[in-house]
Amino acid sequence: MTHYLLLKFEPNYFNDKLFQYIKETYLRIKEAIENIEAVAVYKNCLDRQGNMDVMIKMDLEGEDTLNTYLEHELHKAFVKAVDEHVVLRVSFDVNE
Numbered sequence: 001m002t003h004y005l006l007l008k009f010e011p012n013y014f015n016d017k018l019f020q021y022i023k024e025t026y027l028r029i030k031e032a033i034e035n036i037e038a039v040a041v042y043k044n045c046l047d048r049q050g051n052m053d054v055m056i057k058m059d060l061e062g063e064d065t066l067n068t069y070l071e072h073e074l075h076k077a078f079v080k081a082v083d084e085h086v087v088l089r090v091s092f093d094v095n096e
Contacts, residue, residue: 001060001095006052008088014053019043026056029074035061036069066093
C-alpha cells in the first residue's frame with residue numbers, strides 16, 4: 001500500500017530548514033518501523049496558491065503498518081511540532 005501526505009503551511013513558515021527537518025523525521029520513522037518499505041519527501045517547485053508545500057510518499061506493507069506509523073511517537077512528535085502551522089492537509093492511500 002502507498003500512503004501519501006501533502007501539507008500546505010501558513011505563509012512564510014515553510015523553508016529549507018523545515019524541509020530538512022521533515023526529511024530527517026521521515027527517514028527516522030522509516031528506520032523505526034520495520035514494515036515501511038520506502039519513504040520519499042518532495043518539495044513543491046512552483047509557488048502557486050493552489051499548490052501544497054511538501055508531499056510525503058510512504059510504501060507500506062499494509063494497513064497495519066499505516067496504523068503503527070500513525071500511533072508512533074516520532075509521528076506524534078512531528079504533528080505536535082508543525083500542526084499549528086498547517087493550513088491544509090491531504091492524505092491519500094492506494095493499493096496497487
